[in-house]
């Protein structure tokens with residue numbers, strides 16, 4: 557019998573499928589994962605924005621956002637950039653291999669509170685991973701929202717994650733997807749330029765809109781500046797922080813940004829909260 561009350565408890569899980577999202581030194585690999593224990597699988601519930609600690613016996617564990625929406629089914633998905641020891645070992649896994657998962661941790665995007673609003677996601681590179689669950693959640697509940705606009709950019713077309721999923725978005729009137737890459741490429745049929753500039757060019761109205769941005773710190777800085785220029789209030793702007801974590805639920809003090817515990821108070825924050833925490837953007 558699994559003790560679901562113990563937040564430290566790692567569940568054994570199986571990799572159902574894995575595929576490369578991007579190529580290169582710091583490539584991103586996605587994993588579709590199922591918890592082995594029936595009762596753990598049935599009682600697991602996460603919301604867009606939450607994360608989980610993923611581990612490999614004898615190697616270590618690292619925190620990742622859960623890059624699927626609960627509306628997609630009884631599985632989890634992680635999209636992992638190859639960085640160091642744990643992520644390199646995760647990239648070696650194949651379908652059928654085992655790993656451990658504990659969580660879900662942290663707060664989530666307030667999808668209920670946002671009902672009736674327009675959702676604007678602004679992502680860069682691997683920063684699309686925490687935004688993807690929002691996109692999938694809104695797609696599955698489209699009548700509850702006043703539409704979704706997604707702006708997503710990366711250095712090159714090879715650095716864009718989840719590429720296969722963008723085509724179907726262009727077939728739905730309430731969804732719009734705007735892709736951009738930093739420099740011109742042969743065959744590229746979308747925008748060329750940086751994400752913050754694409755945001756300004758598209759000029760979305762702040763009226764009844766929530767903007768969520770995730771990506772490299774430099775991109776977030778200019779996106780925030782441009783959202784302010786467009787008239788977005790601090791309370792209409794959300795982001796997630798990824799400070800290094802150990803325990804994942806407010807015990808070890810590893811993840812602080814000023815007075816905030818990113819694992820417990822976040823990882824989702826409004827700009828209204830973060831603008832008073834200089835360490836958040838350090």
Ligand SMILES: Cc1cc2nc3c(=O)[nH]c(=O)nc-3n(C[C@H](O)[C@H](O)[C@H](O)COP(=O)(O)OP(=O)(O)OC[C@H]3O[C@@H](n4cnc5c(N)ncnc54)[C@H](O)[C@@H]3O)c2cc1C
Pocket residue numbers: 607617618619620621622623635636637638639640641642643644682685686797798799800801823
């Ligand atoms: C809430 C949260 C959500 C995250 N979501 C994702 C995700 O969806 N996909 C993903 O690829 N990564 C995500 N990360 C980052 C991920 O946890 C780290 O990349 C991972 O821990 C690196 O582990 P490693 O052992 O392979 O690398 P290490 O050997 O520990 O480090 C390799 C390099 O990565 C840097 N690094 C490690 N952790 C972080 C971090 N948290 N922030 C910035 N740099 C770091 C180190 O400084 C070093 O330069 C998330 C982190 C947090 C806290």
Ligand code: FES
Pocket residue numbers: 800801802803804805806807808809810811812817818819820
């Ligand atoms: S990771 Fe331990 S307190 Fe946040």
